[in-house]
Amino acid sequence: MPNINLHKPWYNSPTIIKPGSHITVLGGGISGVCTAHHLQKNGYEVTLIERNGTLMSGASGNPAAILDPFIAASDTIEKEFYLNAFQYALSFYQELNDDIFEQCGLAKIAQNNDEIMRFEKISKCYTEDVLYFDDDRLIFPASGYLRPKKIASILNDNINVMLNTHVDRLSENTDNTWSLYDVNHQQITRCDGVILCNSFEVDNFEQAKNLTLDKIAGQISFIPAQNNEKNILCSDGYLTPNIETEHGNINICGATFEKNISLEITDKSHQENMRKSPIPIDNKTILGGRRGIRAMSGDHLPLSGPVANYDLYMKEYSTLHHGPSHKKFAGAPYHKNLFLNVGLGARGFLTAPLISHILIAQLSGKGTPVNEKTRHALHPARFIIRKLSKK
Numbered sequence: 001m002p003n004i005n006l007h008k009p010w011y012n013s014p015t016i017i018k019p020g021s022h023i024t025v026l027g028g029g030i031s032g033v034c035t036a037h038h039l040q041k042n043g044y045e046v047t048l049i050e051r052n053g054t055l056m057s058g059a060s061g062n063p064a065a066i067l068d069p070f071i072a073a074s075d076t077i078e079k080e081f082y083l084n085a086f087q088y089a090l091s092f093y094q095e096l097n098d099d100i101f102e103q104c105g106l107a108k109i110a111q112n113n114d115e116i117m118r119f120e121k122i123s124k125c126y127t128e129d130v131l132y133f134d135d136d137r138l139i140f141p142a143s144g145y146l147r148p149k150k151i152a153s154i155l156n157d158n159i160n161v162m163l164n165t166h167v168d169r170l171s172e173n174t175d176n177t178w179s180l181y182d183v184n185h186q187q188i189t190r191c192d193g194v195i196l197c198n199s200f201e202v203d204n205f206e207q208a209k210n211l212t213l214d215k216i217a218g219q220i221s222f223i224p225a226q227n228n229e230k231n232i233l234c235s236d237g238y239l240t241p242n243i244e245t246e247h248g249n250i251n252i253c254g255a256t257f258e259k260n261i262s263l264e265i266t267d268k269s270h271q272e273n274m275r276k277s278p279i280p281i282d283n284k285t286i287l288g289g290r291r292g293i294r295a296m297s298g299d300h301l302p303l304s305g306p307v308a309n310y311d312l313y314m315k316e317y318s319t320l321h322h323g324p325s326h327k328k329f330a331g332a333p334y335h336k337n338l339f340l341n342v343g344l345g346a347r348g349f350l351t352a353p354l355i356s357h358i359l360i361a362q363l364s365g366k367g368t369p370v371n372e373k374t375r376h377a378l379h380p381a382r383f384i385i386r387k388l389s390k391k
């Protein structure tokens with residue numbers, strides 16, 4: 001039986017799926033890879049499905065990904081979540097092969113006096129191992145960058161990885177198992193549960209069509225190595241230290257945020273990256289670039305948890321605007337054994353390890369490693385509940 005939360009039944013814990021059950025993870029970016037890894041560690045049989053020919057080929061496929069934590073002076077749930085996510089990500093990536101995580105530190109450079117004052121104030125709200133203030137900079141000594149393509153190597157051989165496989169439709173069977181179908185209506189797999197990790201395309205599935213995620217494209221630019229600082233530098237944009245990649249010895253300069261979700265690399269976006277660079281760029285030769293699409297939620301927190309049955313939520317909780325205690329509401333109507341880890345926005349590499357850990361702890365019945373407030377702040381149904389509360 002699901003655990004009934006009397007105060008907020010719309011955020012009840014989902015039904016437990018026993019370890020040993022077969023779970024399909026849909027999408028092979030950082031969200032899907034971390035989710036599959038945590039499932040496997042907890043004793044599940046895992047299938048990971050990716051449409052492209054390699055893992056980490058969507059937004060997660062850049063030659064480097066930086067860990068740039070969200071920070072704030074005031075105590076908010078976002079601050080608490082991102083601090084937990086940063087610390088969890090550091091320990092998660094540090095345990096991996098040396099080749100994956102480069103712990104070079106990250107420096108946010110203030111752009112004006114107001115920002116210097118803000119940085120000084122923020123630095124008093126964190127411990128020095130997380131960040132400290134130095135001159136005009138906030139330094140994150142433990143941060144660094146990842147080589148995303150290498151992260152896929154964390155997956156154990158026991159995980160059944162299906163590449164070049166596009167899932168067109170999901171269907172719940174009468175015995176509560178799920179079937180996944182391709183465009184030709186052929187069944188790809190049948191399993192006990194599904195976790196959707198397919199980012200901005202999640203609303204293509206009937207069960208998730210009411211999720212509201214913004215699609216924001218971004219471009220990074222590769223320039224000849226010319227930054228002799230050890231740290232990643234951040235201001236409006238960011239500049240990595242010199243990195244050896246398939247494009248040569250480069251600095252990566254990024255990133256744009258664009259409503260136009262075309263994946264075609266543009267010179268205009270390269271110019272924007274140069275303009276936003278934290279330090280002036282001497283050699284402006286462009287050696288290449290990469291574009292991807294981010295899935296952003298309205299409150300900049302990821303969506304992680306069980307998938308709400310939208311129609312039943314709208315019916316059951318339609319009078320929520322009268323106040324949460326004016327009647328006894330029923331427990332959350334979820335699509336049974338269907339979950340998601342999406343909406344990772346601009347910090348997916350920072351949040352994917354923790355949200356995967358939280359989600360698998362929930363579905364295996366181990367209880368969440370974070371407090372209820374955080375679980376509710378990540379709950380995929382929170383936007384439906386906010387809408388109904390305001391009506």
Ligand SMILES: Cc1cc2nc3c(=O)[nH]c(=O)nc-3n(C[C@H](O)[C@H](O)[C@H](O)COP(=O)(O)OP(=O)(O)OC[C@H]3O[C@@H](n4cnc5c(N)ncnc54)[C@H](O)[C@@H]3O)c2cc1C
Nearest residue numbers: 027029030031051058059060066167198218292347348349
């Ligand atoms: C230019 C740019 C720079 C960025 N830099 C950073 C950074 O430095 N640090 C950081 O933390 N974050 C960064 N981000 C954000 C980060 O890339 C994302 O948050 C993260 O990659 C999202 O991961 P994901 O697994 O949710 O999505 P994706 O990596 O996009 O993976 C989703 C996968 O699902 C697959 N898929 C979709 N639909 C289906 C289907 N029906 N069937 C089968 N497969 C399907 C797709 O092919 C794709 O591979 C950046 C983003 C951009 C665009």
